[in-house]
Amino acid sequence: MLHLAQSAIERIAQQVNRVGQYVPQELNIRNVLLFCVLSLLCLGSVMVVSASMPYAEYMYDQPMYYATRHLVYMVAGLVAAIVAYNIRLERWFENTVILWLGTALLLLLVLLIGNDVNGSKRWLSFPGFTVQPSEIAKFAMAVFTADYVVRRADEVRQNYKGFLRLGGPILSMVILIMAEPDLGATAVIVCTMIGIFFLAGAPLVYFAIVAGMVLAGIGFLIAVEPYRLQRLMSFSNPWEDPLGTGYQLSQSLMAFGRGEWFGTGLGHSIQKLSYLPEAHTDFMLAVLAEELGFVGICTVFGLSFLMLFCCMRIGHRALKNMHLRAGYLAYAIAIIFFLQICVNAGMNMGLLPTKGLTLPFISYGGTSLLVCAFMIGVMFKIERDTRDMYQEPKQSV
Secondary structure, three states: OHHHHHHHHHHHHHHHHHHHOOOOOOOOHHHHHHHHHHHHHHHHHHHHHHHHHHHHHHHHOOOOHHHHHHHHHHHHHHHHHHHHHOOOHHHHHHOHHHHHHHHHHHHHHHHHHOEEEOOEEEEEEEOOEEEOHHHHHHHHHHHHHHHHHHHOHHHHHHOOHHHHHHHHHHHHHHHHHHOOOOHHHHHHHHHHHHHHHHHOOOOHHHHHHHHHHHHHHHHHHHHHOHHHHHHHHHOOOHHHOOOOOOHHHHHHHHHHHHHOOOOOOOOOOOOOOOOOOOOOOOOHHHHHHHHHHHHHHHHHHHHHHHHHHHHHHHHHHHHHOOOHHHHHHHHHHHHHHHHHHHHHHHHHOOOOOOOOOOOOOOOOOHHHHHHHHHHHHHHHHHHHHOOOOOOOOOOOO
């Protein structure tokens, strides 16, 4: 099994290198990543203005309310990225326990004093802004897992103890996040952990066991909460109850249908006029599809997956140069972005049930945008610090 896992990792690395051969050598991967992120931010800002104006005018009598806040979050995100870039990578891996405990404390505070919105407690309110700790938990557990698979490399590759030892921290996070409840963030954290274990060479049989446990857990969560079963069933046929459980998805599909090839034109969306609830958040992609059409969707996906390729390329080079923790962290960040892109696109297109996951750098969302910018700052730091082969520090005689 170990040989199978290692061969799979080698195949992934070969595919990344093969794609990289078509990229001009003089083209700096850092510049490509920066171009993708800035392009997505610019496109997302334009769409936030377009999608949020009718709702903001109705709710606050200020058409630019969400646009202004989004601009503030973008500036804060730039500051967060700069701060992340100036933090030594070793400091993250030296304080994984503190990072885990601090995140768990924030999640506990959410349950105690958090805001209750639509039956969920996911936000902590501060003067002028809110914080969603489950977004922070994604990065915190990525750092924790990346450090863990290096410290416990033998256990991860040879026996089941590697999974069991990490079970405590992961389970504590999952319980706290599911108590909010936030199934989307839980799925991202668990899948990220599984992906890093796979890259670290864990035996494939353990993935089957974990997959069985995850499926059993999802089945239990669906059974104890009837609304989750309704969501699961409504996405398969939203037209059965288009004014009830299938309302959001049916309106989203109408937006995609109206967009056709080139869209109805920027600002000409009909669904954002209170037909699609809070269209500037989770269903931003539907408004984008309606106004910019298939060409706009391809542009967003092209930039997003080029960004993912850059992150994977940086992670691969870090592992190749023996910067193992940094390499696994880069892959973990790429997995987080990949899952959010796929889940958000899937729920907008009716391929997946509705989940509260934003589209990175496109959707409106304060904490999500800040955390995404922070992770990009960490990615740039990894790119800078892992260009050369790792060398053991010299021992003084």
